[in-house]
Amino acid sequence: MKILFLVRHAKSSRDDPSLPDRQRPLDDRGRHDASKMGKRLTDRGVEPDLLVSSPALRALTTAQLIADEIGYQRKDIVVDERLYASSPDNLLAVICALDDRLDRVMLFGHNPEFTDLAHRLSSTIIDMPTCTVAAFCFDAKAWADVAEIGPAEVRMDTPKR
Template sequence: MNKELFLVRHAEADSTNFDIKDIERPLTSDGEIDASKLGKTMAELLGTPDLILSSTAIRTRTTTALVAEQLGYDPVNVDYLEDLYESSTRILLRVINELEDKNNKVVIVAHNPAITYLAEYVSGAVIGNVSPAGLVHLKFKGSWAEISDKTMDLVKYHKPVRPAQT
């Protein structure tokens, strides 16, 4: 069965308030707009996913909520995983390899550099840097447990589009 993986980097987060912990950083207002637009783009690409996994950081939780709303995905069904915060390619790959094969369309909302590194590792493509509210769409035919180095096809890397400032 075909598997589709949608790797999402959280939208733009506030980097001006040094009084809060990193895990508690909220999205900026532009970040909230970008996350909602990303959800609309994703709805056109995949409809409703079978599963959404998210980091526990505030910025990923908010991004996930805004995306899930656009996808018609019940937010109570999102799996929030502490392992996705300050993650690595190895940890993300383990999470993917442990997915149940009944889930054919999976969204993971997490952080850089892990999202970029994982996308490049499993696809062999050079992406460079997944931007905030960026989306990497990957496909694979087989079982989640089989995904490894260069086993997935990069369908497309979607960057957020903002209107030019005047």
């Protein structure tokens, strides 16, 4: 079984228009929501083998805040340039290339790519608001297989639930 978590970054601040897009921080609600979602994941017993984040500050901070709640070391978060300004096809290529020894992987990134990929994996997902966590469980032994098969189970959680 392979479990993929797609996490859209939490709400970001646009208070400083001079900041480049990659440097936009989370706002107060975003910081709160990321910690809240991390606590929910802990309550569900989620223990990912790997966290991979876009290099954008808002995505990486979301990953760090969730990592803090689930007991994952911040220093072990992998920053992958391919998760920033990507496409569903490129994201799927990243997923298919994951080490098959990993069973539970959490990716942190952006819309519209994450919603588009989530919808491709499960037509039941139409939108991923900020800080949404979508979990896809695949009956597969290799990550490369997830591109060819549909998930056996899909769950989605948002901070507003």
